[in-house]
Amino acid sequence: MAESPITARTKDFAAWYQDVVLSGDMAEPAEIVKGCMVIKANGWAVWEVLQRELDTRFKETGHQNMYFPLLIPQSFLQKEAEHVEGFSPELAVVTIAGGKTLEEPYVIRPTSETIIGHFFGKWIQSWRDLPMLVNQWANVMRWELRTRMFLRTTEFLWQEGHTAHSTHEEALEEVLRMLDVYAEVSENVMAVPVIKGVKTKSEKFAGALRSFCIESMMQNGLALQAGTSHDLGQNFGKAFDVQFQSKEGQLDYVWQTSWGVSTRLIGGLIMSHSDDKGLVLPPKLAPNKVVLVPIYRKDEERASVLEAAHKIAKEVGAKLDDREGQTPGAKFYHWERRGVPVVLELGPRDVASGNIVLKRRDTGTKEVVAQAEIAARVAAVLEQMQTDLYDAAKKRLNDNTVLANSIGEVEEILKPVTAEKGGGKFVMVHMKDDAICDARVKEFKATIRCIPLVDEYDGPGKCVVTGEAVDRRVVVAKSY
RNA sequence: CGGGCUGUGGCGCAGCCUGGUAGCGCGCUUGCUUGGGGUGCAAGAGGUCCCGGGUUCGAAUCCCGGCAGCCCGACCA
Known part of the structure; x- marks a missing residue:
């Protein structure tokens, strides 16, 4: 009898994940291109099913697919101050093309807010042009310093929704609608339970007013951000001069949103359900x-x-x-x-x-x-x-979610947690959306994953760091 | 990008310390056999020892540089 090609989860969680990905014919490291992977037949087939599930829902909610250029003029990134600051370190830049040094370099898109903002500016003049509801299926590139197959690769596949609205209320509705779509697909199709929440100001997308997210828990108790939906406010509208004339004849900047999920979902899927014999796919996603x-x-x-x-x-x-x-x-x-x-x-x-x-x-x-x-x-x-797969994942999430009432307690619970040893928890604790709090949990390598949209606990309390009143507990955990 | 480990037939590894004709297991091919959880036997095929440079009569082995993977950290979908 041949040895199992798969390392046991209890022995080495990271090695187990790697083994499951490889022996499940999901992907393998490209090796000749740093940080990139080859998505193999089974992995691609799962992605196709997932794409179909998502794409159907995007269309049902009124979105149309479009495709924008891979290359973005470098100056575009610089138009939104926070955005350029957030993405600059991880950009790949094309400086030579056709044998000549380019006058203005192109960046390989890390995300498309800027180039789509540019085209929105061309296409939108009137309130009648709104809302503009666009989605793009694409590859993007972020020069990450540490990569893992599916969870974080230099090049990855995703969809990015980009919408423009005439009011903030309507944009916010869109943000939450798409967050719900993500949560629904995650739970009903992938059998991965999630917590819907808002990111803290420190954790939000570069250039957004607020970022919403779904957070899931892997078998080792670590959190994985599975999808995000951003309220961009008028930041990009102003940066790209996307103005429209309202019914009343006033000029105003559009209110934009963007939302995305990536091939990372497949990593989450694997780490949620698979066992020591290898990959386990929920029936709805199985090719x-x-x-x-x-x-x-x-x-x-x-x-x-x-x-x-x-x-x-x-x-x-x-x-x-x-x-x-x-x-x-x-x-x-x-x-x-x-x-x-x-x-x-x-x-x-x-x-x-x-x-x-x-x-x-x-x-x-x-x-x-x-x-x-x-x-x-x-x-x-x-x-x-x-x-059953959903119920088991839900039970794991519940069993590994604990309350804490002091920052010391949070630290004690999370400090020893590592990806390999496991034992990760979601710690529910009263904490303010303040950079001081984010910095405090970072001391023991944890993050505030999100402020849940629905409070399932005991309502208001005092922030365990600042002592100020907050209206609910937040999720603190170690994450991928 | 810093630290650690690693790189040898398709895969997993030994050999390296102490330089001298490249090995093992699995897989693969062919034949027979077997078939309800990786069947067994036999005969075969298959290697720029990650890349580049150096030392040496001679380098998988020693030295220098690079690349890639994994793990840990800082950064992130």
Whole structure:
């Protein structure tokens, strides 16, 4: 028997993650290009499903897809002071093209607020042009100093929504609407529970008035920011002179939003559900929900098994793994590592009895089902697995969320937490949105993840750092 | 970008200290066998020892420089 290619989570969480990504055919480091990865077949297939789920919802909420240039004139970044300050350190810049030094360098987009702001300025004149609701599926580049596959790579794929509105109220509605879309996809499609919240001023997007986010918890208790939605106010409207004339005839700057999720979601997905045997995919995101492995010895068995297998595979929408020269055992491991939710086994015994064996990826349980009922049973099991994965993740989140009433307590809980050792917690504590507080938790490598939109705890209290009154507890945790 | 570890057939590693014809396991190919959780046996194929420079009669091995990966930190979707 071959050694498991996967390091146990308890032994080394980071190595486990790496092993799951590699053996699940999700991605591998590009190596020849620093910090970049090759997204492999299974990883790309998951991304396609996720894209489809998101894109459908964006269109349902009135957005249209467009595509803007990869290269942005360097001066554009400089038009919004906070924005340039936030992104400058991680820009890749094109200075030579066509064999000549460019008069003005281009930056490879780290995000597209600036270039889209420019075009909004061209396209918007009247209140009738608003709201402008645009989304872009694209790659972006940020020269990160430390990379991990899916969680943070130099180049990554994402969608960025950019909208312009005539009032702040309407823009804010949009910001929250898209945050809800992210939360809904995360919970219902990815089976990853999230906390919706607002970032502190120190943590907000460079150039935004306020940033909203969804935060999720990985199996080691670390937080992962899974999506963000920004209230940009009129900052970019002013920087790019995007003005419109209102119904009353007044000129005003547009109110903008931007929101995005990236391939990081896949990293979160992996760290939420997978186990020591490899990848576990929630049925709604699995490119192959069901795989049927036929089992036979003799030629006459082969013929009858394959005939029944083809019929059943078609009926339940399963992929039939009829590769020759691979034993069934090898095939079971193959699909297990790739996270396929349900594997069906069909051998001579089953053909004779009219049954089939169904195995669930998450629980590892096997059951014998009558062939006549397999389609209905598979559907029910997939649905159950989707719910169970969410419930398990939700339970983990709840079990690892604790209250604290002093900064000392927070420090005691979070200080020893590391990504490898695990034991991470979400600590709910009263704390003010003040740079002093952000700096204080940073002393023990934690961050204020967010101020939850919905207070599920005990309401107002005194900030454990400044002593000032605050209206609810915030989430403090270590994060990726 | 600072610190640590690493880089040797596709993958995982040994060899390096003490320089002298490049090895093991897995995988791969072919044949037989086997097949309900990585089947067994046999015969094969496959290597610029990360890159560049230096020392040496001779470098995977020693020295210098670079690149990349992983981990820790600072920065971040």
